[in-house]
Amino acid sequence: EIVLTQSPATLSLSPGERATLSCRASQSVSSNLAWYQQKPGQAPRLLIYDVSNRATGIPARFSGSGSGTDFTLTISSLEPEDFVVYYCQQRSSWPLTFGGGTKVEIK
Amino acid sequence: EVQLVESGGGLVQPGGSLRLSCVVSGFTFSNYAMSWVRQAPGKGLEWFSHISGSGGTTHYTDSVRGRFTISRDNSKNTLYLRMNILRAEDTAVYFCAKSSDYSNDVFDHCGQGTLVTVSS
Numbered sequence: 001e002i003v004l005t006q007s008p009a010t011l012s013l014s015p016g017e018r019a020t021l022s023c024r025a026s027q028s029v030s031s032n033l034a035w036y037q038q039k040p041g042q043a044p045r046l047l048i049y050d051v052s053n054r055a056t057g058i059p060a061r062f063s064g065s066g067s068g069t070d071f072t073l074t075i076s077s078l079e080p081e082d083f084v085v086y087y088c089q090q091r092s093s094w095p096l097t098f099g100g101g102t103k104v105e106i107k
Numbered sequence: 108e109v110q111l112v113e114s115g116g117g118l119v120q121p122g123g124s125l126r127l128s129c130v131v132s133g134f135t136f137s138n139y140a141m142s143w144v145r146q147a148p149g150k151g152l153e154w155f156s157h158i159s160g161s162g163g164t165t166h167y168t169d170s171v172r173g174r175f176t177i178s179r180d181n182s183k184n185t186l187y188l189r190m191n192i193l194r195a196e197d198t199a200v201y202f203c204a205k206s207s208d209y210s211n212d213v214f215d216h217c218g219q220g221t222l223v224t225v226s227s
Contacts, residue, residue, distance in 0.1 A: 001169075034213045036152070043202055043217035044144075044152060049209045056215075087152050091212035095168040096142070096154040 002026055002090050004099035012107040019075040021102045023088035028068045032092040035064055035073045038101075039084045047086075048073065078104070109133035109216045111203050116221030123193050123225070129186040129203030129218055137161070137181040140206040142214065143188050145199035153199075156188065157212065170196075193225045 003026040013019055023033065031051045036044040046055040048064040051071060061076040075082055083106050088099040115127040129141070143156040156177040157166040165177055176189040186203050200220040207215035 032210075036214075038152070043220060044214070046207065046213065046215050049207065049213045053209065055207070055209070089152075089154070089213070091210070094157075094166045096157070096212055098152040098154060101151045 001095055002029060002093060002097050004088050004090060004097055006086075006088060006099035006102045008102060009100070010103045010105060012105050013078055014107050015078050015080055017078050019073075019078055019082070019104055021073040021075075021086055021104075023066075023071040023073070023099050025069045025071075025090060029090040029092035031067060032090055033064075033066070033071050034089045034091070035062075036087045036089065037082075037084055038087065039081075044087065075104075109205065111205060111216055111218035113201060113203055113218040113221040116201060116223045118224045118226065119193055120227050121193060121195060121225055124189070124191045125193065125223060127188040127190070127201055127203075127221060127223075129188075131184050131186065131203075131205070134205070136179075136184045140211055141177075141179065141186045142204045142206070142212070143177060143186075144202045144204050144214070144217070145197075146202070146220075147196075147199045150199075158186070190223070193223075195225050197223060198225045199223060 005024045007022045035048040038044045052064045110132045113129045155168040158177045174192045178187045202217045202220045204214035205216045207213045
């Protein structure tokens with residue numbers, strides 16, 4: 001099973017700041033890495049697929065990068081609605097796995 | 108508009124059984140693989156089951172294999188999850204998830220979730 005480790009667990013920033021979230025895989029997942037956003041009490045929402053492709057309707061302030069085992073989700077300038085939880089997910093091999101999540105909170 | 112609506116959750120005793128349903132609309136159901144994802148209270152997301160569009164291929168995570176069965180009825184636009192021998196650690200919100208147009212096994216839509224509580 002591929003283990004995804006997200007860091008930090010909590011990121012404290014102010015609106016307008018840049019957020020950098022990390023996801024590290026226990027073995028290579030090639031480019032098969034996605035990012036989701038989850039607001040309290042809601043289902044996860046797809047942000048990024050295949051490392052760097054934004055899903056439909058996702059603002060340009062969200063971007064993804066990386067390859068192999070190290071990946072990054074960047075939010076260029078935090079909006080108030082961005083202070084929620086983010087998960088990475090790999091689809092390289094079964095079982096599909098999610099990272100433990102990073103909570104972005106207001107500093 | 109794509110919609111996924113889960114139902115069937117509730118309180119069940121350890122060792123009991125439950126069947127969840129997910130009725131979908133707004134897309135050609137048979138063209139898409141589907142998954143179940145769950146989230147224990149206060150915890151992260153966990154994928155645990157997948158079924159291909161035809162229903163001919165399934166995958167499970169080790170913790171549910173042999174206890175849970177995923178199935179689908181493409182004529183009814185409905186995804187199912189039969190859960191047997193339920194344990195306290197199965198307590199979670201259960202989401203059905205649609206594979207995206209972009210790539211398989213990335214989820215572009217999920218339902219609102221149904222809560223399953225396993226407790227005596």
